[in-house]
Amino acid sequence: MGDEKTKADIRDLAAEAGSLTESAYRNIRADIIAGRLPPGTKLQIDDLKSRYGLSASPLREGLARLISQGFVSAESQRGFRVAAMSAEDLADITLARQVVEPAALKRAIERGDDAWEGAILAAYHRLDRYVARKEGQTLENFTEFSDLHKGFHVALIAACGSPRLLDEQSRLYDQAERYRQGMMQNFMVIGHGVLMREHKQLMDMVLARDADAACASLQHHLGHTYEFCYGEDAAANARQTAPP
Template sequence: MTLAETAYDALRRDIVRGVLAPGKPLRMAQLSERYGMGFSPLREALNRLQAERLVTSIALRGFSVAPLSMAEMWDTINTRVLIEQRALRLAMAQGGDDWETGIVSALHSLTLQSTRAAEGGADEQKLLEDRHHGFHLALIAGCGSSWLLEFFQRLYAEAERYRYPMLQQRNVENHRDIQAEHAALAKATLARDADLACDLLAEHYLRTARFIEAQMTAAPQAQSA
C-alpha cells in the first residue's frame, strides 16, 4: 500500500468508528502527528474521503469530519436499500456455485462470531463487524456490477457511522434476533426468491434505521435531563 492508501484506510476507519467525531476539524499538523506521516499523503486521503462525503471542506477553514443528521441517515439508508436490492436481484439472476458457497460460508462465520463477541472484548467485536460486512457483501457479490459494489462500500461506511455507536451498548436491540434475520435473508437469497429476499433486506435495514432514529431523538433529552 502507498502512504496515501494507508492514510486513507486509517482516517476512514477512525471516522466510521467515531474516533474522529462528527464536525471535528482535521488539522494537518495534528493528523501528521497522530498518523506519523507527511502532509501530502494525508491531503490525498482527505480529498478522497471528501469525494465519499465522509469529510467536508470549506475554503479558508480546511477539512472537517462530515456531520451526522437524521435526514442524512435516512437518505443513506433509503439509498442503500435501493442499491442493494438491485444488486441482490442481479446476483440471484447471475450468481453461480461460488456465489452461493460464499453466502453460506459468510453466514456461518458471522453466526459463530456473534456468539464469541457476546462474551468477548473489543477484538472479538471488531471481528464481528468485519464478518457482518463480509456477509452483506457476499449476498450481492455475484451481481456483476463494479459500480453497484462500489456504491455498496460507500453507503455501508456511511451507515456504519450511525450504527457503530449503537454497537457499543450491549443488548440495546435485545428485542431483535438479528442473526435470525440474517439467516432468513440468506435462505431467501439462496432460494432465488427475489421478492422475498429484497423485502427482508429492506426491513432488516429499516428496522435498524428506526432504532437509530429513536436513539438519536432520545440522546438530546438524556443530555438535558
C-alpha cells in the same frame, strides 16, 4: 539503460506515494467510522501528521478521497472537519441503500452459481460464530465485527455482475457505519439470537432463489439503523446502549 532505470525509479516512487495515500485514507476513515474522530472534529494537517506518522501530501490526498465519499467536509479557508451526522443524512443513506442493494441482490440471485452460494454460507458462518462468542458483552473491537458484517452483505450481492453497484454498496455501507455502532453495542448485549435472526432468514430466502421475498426482506432490514437512531423508540434505545 539509464532511461529504463529512471522510468523504474519513477514507477517505484509513484507506487510508494499511492501506498502512503491509501494508508492515510484508510486510517482516517477507520477512525471516523469507529468514532475515534467524532463528527465535527477539526482535522488539522499537523495533528494528523503526528497521529499517523505521514507527511502532508498523502494526508491531503486521503482527505480529498474522504470528502468525495461524504466522511469529511472542506470549509473555505478553514480546513477540514469530520462530516456531521444527522437524521436527514442517515435517511438519505438508507434510501440509497434500499435502492442499490435490492437491485444488486436481484441480479445476484439470477446470476449466482454454487461458488456464490458457498461464499454466502461461509460469510454467515463467520459472522454467526463471532456474534455467538461475544454474546452479552460490550463490543470493544467494532472494526472486527464490522468487517464480518460487511462481508456477509457483500457476499449476498457478489454475483450481481456490476462493479459499480458493488462499489456503491460498499460506499453507502461505510457511510452508515458511524450510525450503526451504538445499535450494534445494544444488540450484542441483547443476544445472539436477536442479532442473527434476520440475517439467517435473509440468507435462506437468497439460497432458495426467492428474489421477491429476499429483496423485500433486505429493504426492511436496511431500515433498522435509522429506526434505532431516530425512530419512535430512539430515546429508549439510547438509554439501553448508554454505559451504567
